[in-house]
Amino acid sequence: MEKPKSVTATQLTMSIGTSIIGVGILAFPRITVEYVRTGAPMAAICAMLLMMCGGIVVAYLGNQYRERTIFEYADELVGQWIGRLLLVCIGAYFLELAALASREFGEVVVTSVLQRTPIEVTVFVMVLMATVACRSDIIVFARILTFYMPFVYFPALVIVVLSLKSAQSANLMPLLGMFYGQQVKSVFMSIMVVAALFTNYIIVGLIIPFMYQPTRAMRGTIVGIGIAGSLYIILMFSTLSVFGIEEMDNLLWPTMELAKTAALPTFYIERLDPIFIAVWVTAVFSAIFAAYYVAIQALSHVFRLKNHRGLSILALPIIMLLAKLPPNIVSLYHVIKQVGVSGLCLTLGYPLLLLIAHVIKTARVKSSI
Amino acid sequence: MSLFGRLKYRKPYVPVHKRQRIEQAQNRTPSARLHDSEFVGNLHHDLGIFEDILGGNADLLIRRFQIQIHKRKIHCGLVYMDGSSSKEELNQILRALMLDIDISTHTKNSLEEIVVDQCLPYVDVDMKYSVMEAANWLLSGNSLLFLDGVVKCIGLSTQAFKERSVTQPETEQVIQGSREGFIESIGTNISLMRKRMRTSNMHVELTQIGEQTATNVVYCYVEGIANEDLVREVRGRLERVETDALYGAGYLEQFIEDNHYSPFPQIQNTERPDKAVAAMLEGRVVILVDGTPFALIVPAVFSQFYQTTEDYDTRFLMASMIRGIRLVALIFSLIFPSLYVSLISFNPEMIPTKFAVAVAGGRAGVPFPAIAEIFGLELIMEILREATIRLPQQIGGALSIVGVLVIGQAAVQAGFVSPITVVIVALTTIGSFATPAYNAAIALRMLRFPLMILAGMFGLYGVMVGLILIANHLNSLESFGVPYLSPVVPGDRYGLRDTIVRMPVWSMKRRPKQLRTNNPQRVRTGEDTKGPKGRPLSETTGVRRSRGGSARETQKD
Numbered sequence: 001m002e003k004p005k006s007v008t009a010t011q012l013t014m015s016i017g018t019s020i021i022g023v024g025i026l027a028f029p030r031i032t033v034e035y036v037r038t039g040a041p042m043a044a045i046c047a048m049l050l051m052m053c054g055g056i057v058v059a060y061l062g063n064q065y066r067e068r069t070i071f072e073y074a075d076e077l078v079g080q081w082i083g084r085l086l087l088v089c090i091g092a093y094f095l096e097l098a099a100l101a102s103r104e105f106g107e108v109v110v111t112s113v114l115q116r117t118p119i120e121v122t123v124f125v126m127v128l129m130a131t132v133a134c135r136s137d138i139i140v141f142a143r144i145l146t147f148y149m150p151f152v153y154f155p156a157l158v159i160v161v162l163s164l165k166s167a168q169s170a171n172l173m174p175l176l177g178m179f180y181g182q183q184v185k186s187v188f189m190s191i192m193v194v195a196a197l198f199t200n201y202i203i204v205g206l207i208i209p210f211m212y213q214p215t216r217a218m219r220g221t222i223v224g225i226g227i228a229g230s231l232y233i234i235l236m237f238s239t240l241s242v243f244g245i246e247e248m249d250n251l252l253w254p255t256m257e258l259a260k261t262a263a264l265p266t267f268y269i270e271r272l273d274p275i276f277i278a279v280w281v282t283a284v285f286s287a288i289f290a291a292y293y294v295a296i297q298a299l300s301h302v303f304r305l306k307n308h309r310g311l312s313i314l315a316l317p318i319i320m321l322l323a324k325l326p327p328n329i330v331s332l333y334h335v336i337k338q339v340g341v342s343g344l345c346l347t348l349g350y351p352l353l354l355l356i357a358h359v360i361k362t363a364r365v366k367s368s369i
Numbered sequence: 370m371s372l373f374g375r376l377k378y379r380k381p382y383v384p385v386h387k388r389q390r391i392e393q394a395q396n397r398t399p400s401a402r403l404h405d406s407e408f409v410g411n412l413h414h415d416l417g418i419f420e421d422i423l424g425g426n427a428d429l430l431i432r433r434f435q436i437q438i439h440k441r442k443i444h445c446g447l448v449y450m451d452g453s454s455s456k457e458e459l460n461q462i463l464r465a466l467m468l469d470i471d472i473s474t475h476t477k478n479s480l481e482e483i484v485v486d487q488c489l490p491y492v493d494v495d496m497k498y499s500v501m502e503a504a505n506w507l508l509s510g511n512s513l514l515f516l517d518g519v520v521k522c523i524g525l526s527t528q529a530f531k532e533r534s535v536t537q538p539e540t541e542q543v544i545q546g547s548r549e550g551f552i553e554s555i556g557t558n559i560s561l562m563r564k565r566m567r568t569s570n571m572h573v574e575l576t577q578i579g580e581q582t583a584t585n586v587v588y589c590y591v592e593g594i595a596n597e598d599l600v601r602e603v604r605g606r607l608e609r610v611e612t613d614a615l616y617g618a619g620y621l622e623q624f625i626e627d628n629h630y631s632p633f634p635q636i637q638n639t640e641r642p643d644k645a646v647a648a649m650l651e652g653r654v655v656i657l658v659d660g661t662p663f664a665l666i667v668p669a670v671f672s673q674f675y676q677t678t679e680d681y682d683t684r685f686l687m688a689s690m691i692r693g694i695r696l697v698a699l700i701f702s703l704i705f706p707s708l709y710v711s712l713i714s715f716n717p718e719m720i721p722t723k724f725a726v727a728v729a730g731g732r733a734g735v736p737f738p739a740i741a742e743i744f745g746l747e748l749i750m751e752i753l754r755e756a757t758i759r760l761p762q763q764i765g766g767a768l769s770i771v772g773v774l775v776i777g778q779a780a781v782q783a784g785f786v787s788p789i790t791v792v793i794v795a796l797t798t799i800g801s802f803a804t805p806a807y808n809a810a811i812a813l814r815m816l817r818f819p820l821m822i823l824a825g826m827f828g829l830y831g832v833m834v835g836l837i838l839i840a841n842h843l844n845s846l847e848s849f850g851v852p853y854l855s856p857v858v859p860g861d862r863y864g865l866r867d868t869i870v871r872m873p874v875w876s877m878k879r880r881p882k883q884l885r886t887n888n889p890q891r892v893r894t895g896e897d898t899k900g901p902k903g904r905p906l907s908e909t910t911g912v913r914r915s916r917g918g919s920a921r922e923t924q925k926d
Contacts, residue, residue, distance in 0.1 A: 006852075006859065007859070008859050010860050011858070011859050011860065109830055113715065113828060114827060114828065114830060117827070122827075122830070125827070125834055129834060129838060129841075132841070133841045136845045140844060140845045143852060143854070143859065144840070144841055144845070146858045146859070147840060147844050147854065147858045148840075269719050269720070269721075270718070270720065270721050270722070271716075271718055271719045274715075274716045274718075274719055274828075275719070277829070277830070278829035278830055278832065278833040281830060281833040281834065281837065282837060285837055
């Protein structure tokens with residue numbers, strides 16, 4: 001079936017930029033600093049570059065198969081059964097990702113704003129929103145993600161600007177010898193932890209067949225990942241410069257603490273952090289939505305469904321169950337770290353595998369000519 | 370897949386015995402009997418058809434008379450509807466036939482040709498061959514002339530329905546700009562648009578909708594600008610309307626809109642011919658319905674509902690500022706009460722301390738939680754608003770003063786609500802009145818109630834959840850294949866010049882991109898033409914690139 005063309009390259013860029021920024025934005029400075037101390041900004045840069053490579057692979061493959069999504073042409077490249085097996089893994093991984101993100105944000109909300117609300121309620125609200133939104137098709141999916149871009153980036157940048165006054169450059173030192181004296185394993189882990197935040201970049205493979213100009217997808221993908229990466233790097237720098245590595249270890253969500261230090265003294269509003277929490281609901285929603293949507297699309301392709309709508313409701317109880325599994329916030333972050341890093345092999349490995357298959361296939365075609 | 374979506378209608382199932390009964394009843398109706406009859410050429414018989422079937426109607430009149438052509442006496446009959454036809458014109462017709470008739474030259478033409486070509490000094494004369502056709506003509510207020518021995522009748526356009534004169538539009542008043550508004554008569558409305566657009570490209574197509582009312586519906590577009598797919602889609606949707614009666618434009622709107630369950634209007638209506646013409650030149654289709662002083666404009670996007678024609682009549686800086694104020698008012702009317710509830714009940718630490726003390730002091734004697742208080746007051750405000758609409762103008766003004774001032778003041782003094790709540794409710798209501806489009810304003814005004822409930826449950830988080838749900842809905846909405854939030858999403862940098870701000874008129878050289886017009890450029894720019902400040906115009910319109918893989922060749926970035 002021919003796919004309607006309605007997504008522009010700008011929309012692709014903005015969608016990627018929005019989907020990558022999720023609830024991980026709150027905790028990632030702490031986790032990275034735990035591994036590499038002041039090397040954390042460098043780890044974020046490396047992670048961004050790593051994921052850009054992944055993005056380039058997906059965009060390149062998308063350009064080779066312009067009428068099909070990444071899940072559809074995988075069947076041709078690696079065979080139907082291996083394709084299905086991989087898709088089940090990807091579907092399960094992204095469902096887990098969506099579940100963990102909603103659980104994490106549920107914890108954030110319950111801890112900071114709604115202390116008396118049971119966590120199940122806040123998680124359920126997030127998941128329900130994503131479920132309803134997942135009933136839309138890919139064009140609407142791209143539109144929704146595009147729409148939220150300013151709501152995701154603007155508050156974060158405002159926080160950074162407002163908190164600059166308490167920043168100390170000494171906290172960043174040593175700036176140049178970033179990974180100096182760190183173990184290779186912890187450097188690797190820190191990069192992986194940040195890179196795991198980027199896994200939603202796989203939506204490129206879904207959106208490309210709906211684009212006016214797939215040729216511009218490559219640039220759009222790189223810029224999109226670059227924008228999201230820059231935000232992570234900026235936030236890394238500003239949290240580090242405001243709190244320093246010693247204090248960072250004690251802060252559960254350094255980015256939220258950053259919002260608390262930001263204040264407009266003479267204005268209508270005295271504290272800004274509740275507003276940031278509220279506006280970040282969009283960021284969290286869009287990330288959960290993207291992960292959920294990828295999972296639904298993958299699973300509906302496994303079962304060769306014509307319409308993915310019904311599946312989104314079927315997945316709702318599964319996500320709720322997955323979100324309830326970690327007993328407390330400590331084990332939640334443990335699970336997030338493990339799932340994130342192991343899932344990275346999947347989200348980076350899947351396009352890589354397809355690329356290899358594609359190269360072999362084209363080489364064979366060429367040699368046969 | 371077609372560019373513009375399709376609608377599905379399903380016919381209801383009717384059991385066989387019921388269907389038979391319905392068919393029997395249908396066969397006895399005058400229109401079915403008219404359908405079965407035929408003209409035979411005998412005056413007595415032909416007039417008898419109308420006498421028998423429609424003769425029971427008090428306003429059907431038949432005038433029998435004789436005329437003389439070539440020394441031949443011919444019996445004639447004039448059938449007309451009393452009141453709907455102009456008596457003066459009928460008198461003139463009779464005068465022309467009975468007195469002024471003078472056929473000196475002998476021709477071989479048949480009788481009816483002689484009468485039509487040489488005796489009737491009228492513009493609009495039409496032969497009617499079938500009874501059904503003749504009856505429709507008659508029931509539209511026209512008259513029929515029967516000649517003995519002729520197996521057809523002559524339709525004379527003597528229609529004279531009463532119509533009011535063209536007056537100022539009531540709902541879309543402007544300070545500068547035209548004072549003409551549409552009226553109920555479709556012919557006048559078309560002429561009002563023609564008056565403003567003297568291009569042969571303006572195309573007006575007529576259909577009739579409604580089995581019983583057979584209401585005239587006209588859709589107009591500019592050929593060479595409007596996308597053919599869009600026109601085809603409009604035509605298709607109009608054809609698929611199945612109803613016995615069409616009472617007005619709002620009635621038709623509900624048949625052809627995309628999402629029937631959305632609170633947001635997906636079709637714009639306007640009372641102003643200049644607005645309709647401007648919409649047509651953007652590449653939209655305008656639908657007129659006989660009997661309604663409103664034109665429907667499709668497709669409609671969200672930004673159209675806070676724009677007014679006046680925005681384009683004033684200088685761009687002022688227009689942009691006024692539009693900005695209107696947008697702020699729009700957002701006020703949606704989220705102000707819920708924001709208040711969440712700040713008071715969930716995040717009082719955000720309010721500056723002095724003000725928080727004042728708020729707490731005002732709320733000291735109030736027994737209800739903030740959500741109950743504001744919900745009740747907003748509800749009362751909606752009731753007051755609805756009540757004042759139905760009242761005559763003189764009483765309405767008095768009632769609104771009583772409602773707002775006296776009830777508000779008394780409620781505060783009675784300790785029923787806090788003063789700040791009254792302020793918030795007043796701001797919300799005023800904000801909702803600043804939105805120019807009534808149907809869009811009412812959508813946002815109604816949506817603030819669920820938002821208030823969410824705010825009462827979850828505070829700011831709840832407000833945000835509500836807003837996300839609304840935004841998701843808006844993003845998924847389409848009007849005749851055009852995304853509802855365009856040109857914001859999907860972005861169009863030329864369209865953005867006329868969305869939140871309004872850039873100078875001379876800089877808006879392109880039609881809205883989302884409409885996929887056949888002629889995206891408003892002005893054809895020559896090489897030697899200079900724009901304002903001496904720049905070549907081609908510079909101001911940017912680089913023209915053709916989109917590879919786009920739906921049509923002519924679509925330019």
